[in-house]
Amino acid sequence: MCRADADTPTLAALGLLLGGLSRRTLTLQTLAGASPSPSAAPRAVLSTTHLLLPAAVMQDATLARAAIAHAAAHLLYSSQAQSAGTLKPLGLAVASMIEDARVEALLMQRLPGVRRWFLQAQPAHDPHGLDVPSLLARLGRALLDDSYADGNHWVHKGRTLFAATRHDHGLADHAAFRRLASILANDLGQMRVRLDPQQCVVPAAYRDDHSYLWQYGATADDTTEALQVPAAPPPPADASAADTPPTDAEEQPIDEGICHLYPEWDYRLQRERTDWCTVREVVPPAATLHGLPPAPEPTTPWRSRRRLSRNQRLRRQWEGEELDLDAAIDVQVERRLALAPDGRLFVRPGIEAPRCSVLVLLDLSASTGDVAAGSTQPLLAVEQQAALLLARAAQAGHDRIAIHGFASNTRAAVQYLRLLDFGTPLDAVHTQRILGTRAAGSTRIGAALRHATRCLLVEPAGPRAIVLITDGAPSDIDVFDARYLTEDARAAVLAARRLGVQCQGLVVDPGADAYVRRIFGWRNYRVAETAAQLPRQLGELYDRLAAR
DSSP states (O other), rough: OEEEOOOOHHHHHHHHHHHHSSSSOOOOEOOOOOOTTTTTTOEEEEOSEEEEEEEEHHTTTHHHHHHHHHHHHHHOOOSSSSEEETTHHHHHHHHHHHHHHHHHHHHHOTTTTTHHHHHHHOOOTTTTOOOOHHHHHHEEEEEEOOOOOOOOOOHHHHHHHHHHHHHHOTOHHHHHHHHHHHHHHHHHHHOOOOOOTTTOSSSTTTTSEEEEEEEOOOOHHEEEEEEESSOOOOTTTOOOOGOOSSGGGGSSSOOOOOOEEEEEEEETTEEEOOOOEEEEOOOOOOOGTTTTTOOOOOOOOOOOOOOEEEEEEEEEEESSEEEEEEEEHHHHHHHHOOOOOOOOOEEEEEOOOOOOEEEEEOOOGGGGGGEEEEEEEEEEHHHHHHHHHHHHHHHHHEEEEEEEEEEEESTEEEEEEEETTTOOOHHHHHHHHHTTOOOBBBBHHHHHHHHHHHHHHTSSSOOOOEEEEESOOOOOOTOOOHHHHHHHHHHHHHHHHTEEEEEEEEEEOOOOOOHHHHHHTTTTTTESSGGGHHHHHHHHHHHHHHHH
């Protein structure tokens, strides 16, 4: 509800200011009614015809002036009713804040004097707060005030990327800043900063509620994604409410499993931290698989290419490249004895015996639950299908293959799932075990590689290799130095190589070359531009390993 105050001088003056800044004629009114969230003050509401300001903003000249300028910036430089698409609440909050900063910067570029208005209206915030509103308020201040200093890694990264995007693309490139917002939102997801949409409100009181920017509602893409993500298993009919398991994969109780301690390399100290990471090895029980859909049959014609080898010589063949001398001698003996000789007199190359044990290590972090670029499925679903296709083809060729997965929640809790072990047939239980994995946690690659190396060392003598499938650089919520976990993963790869285990990386990230080359070394990785390339790239990588 709202009421008109056309005869109020302050309202009339603000209306003239809004028209002058936005070059449009809008109706300015006072917003009446309570905030949607009882714990937060209401925010302004902007449309193409009206600007509704809360009474608290109207009564404060500093806030009112900044609110008018901010609304004018949106009217001049923002696209109205953009599709929210598959953006989650956290992604919307970050994208909205970045858009606020972008349009304010454009307005300040045209009218430098409004910078003082925005600075005076900045809210007080907890300089050490780590919840979503506090982090957004800290980043908003950092993007507006060059003199503001904040020691938080995420805030510093946001400020740096905003300046770089502004320099490389210009403030008018809306799409470039949307990509920046996606990076920052993904980082918050990796840090597992929780957002309650019912309680969250725009931190700055002078900014609007962002209803002008977004068009909400289900889209065709949303429906497709919902149909393709396996539903969580329903609770038993006779279970009490207290015993009902949570549906969020992050909150499902997991077996503690067997704990292993591993070191971690600190590049700043140039030494290993002994027994620094705890890896919990878990075999998912079959009971958790109830209610999952049946596993799909392979839809890709790729199969492991078995190679002819002159080291494998098949004797006494009907045809071949050369004579089998022993068979030829036997023929002459049989003729002298008046016996019917055997006509199999040739030698030809045979199929090369399997020589390599390959462990496919799947990244199960929370980011793999997002819909992959160029696909309607989450990246984790593509990983699962590619791993199943490879396992079927490898076992049909009598190769040795294992499929494991990992995710982390600080150095004290790196979860390692043994989904399919060497020598185990890919039956229905193991197929559903792979399909039953859920995206949760972060990506502490070094610890997972060390444990995978340990699993491989018990394999029979011969070449051994790990193929890691991931969607980004290593990260965890207790690490704020972007280089730290990359250097540790590199140290884990070098340690595995000294033990005779080759490590290969397959990354679904067009911008992965810099960090993935640092981790795996030259020619020891592949980059898939889109998720659709993952099955083919995995098959080719496996063929190259098996041919060594």
